[in-house]
Amino acid sequence: MPELPEVEIIKKSLQKNVLFKKIDNVLIKNRNLRFKIQRNFKKLIVGKKIINITRKSKYLIVHLEKNCFLIFHFGMSGTLHLIRNNNMHHTNLSFYNCKILPKKHNHVEFFFSSFKIVYNDPRRFGFLKFLFSYNELKNFFNNIGPEPLESNFNFNYIKKKLRNKKKNIKNLLLDQKFVSGLGNIYVNEILYYSKINPNIRGKYINNYKIKQIIKYSKEILKKAIKKGGSTIKDFKNVGGKIGSFQKEFKVYNRENRNCLRKDCSGKIERIVISNRSTFMCKYCQK
DNA sequence: AAGAGGCCCTGATAGC
């Protein structure tokens, strides 16, 4: 679910709320996530102060004192919620708009002096991982490709990576080892803006198309962040802030609707690539 | 070695 922009939004709201605060207690309600939460997880975290909050691709990184780190990955359905002590006032820190703390699937609660942060993940594709040193952190991201917003995602890098690649461009853009942070929504949008057929093999992506991919991946991600990310599924209790980039979708979830490009009379089609929904206009994307 | 496919989960929705 959460792709780079959505994790960026979570990062910003956490920075606003928990930076330089001490974690007083940790309650583990369910260890079962993609990877089981470490046995000594609580012991490692309780009493430590949060000294920084950053993000790398779709990972949220909480920097704790004593040179250790807490990594969050949100999988398809992971969310964070802030609950205040006094009136149980609830703030959703994620792109899901949920006014009330979900009753089911709260995995971990982090207690601060006047509120708690709850990690909730129905599908359990996300995970939390404690890292013991900066070195471990560096190794953790060793095999992850550059983000579209970073300068090393450039023409020469992509050109080299696409050489002789038989894999289609859609799967390549979803491959976090090639470029990190993109998911199904943003890849669909980037390929539409770049006028590229998602089924084209990497090796047939010409220089012009490479430049378009660079341009639009940056543009779309920046705009999505500005709009607060994309909120696909609203919970029933609406209120408060939600992302609005879904209103800007040109192809994602727009099957059978008109192509929005000027002078194009095509309709958006839904095809399946590697078992995942792919939306495109076959007249625009060649 | 690269690439395709299965699989890990729950929940919402559509169709009968």
Next chain:
DNA sequence: TGCTATCAGGGCCTCT
């Protein structure tokens, strides 16, 4: 109403 099937923003593992 209650079944079944399908779909969902991800990525790891295994097999060829």
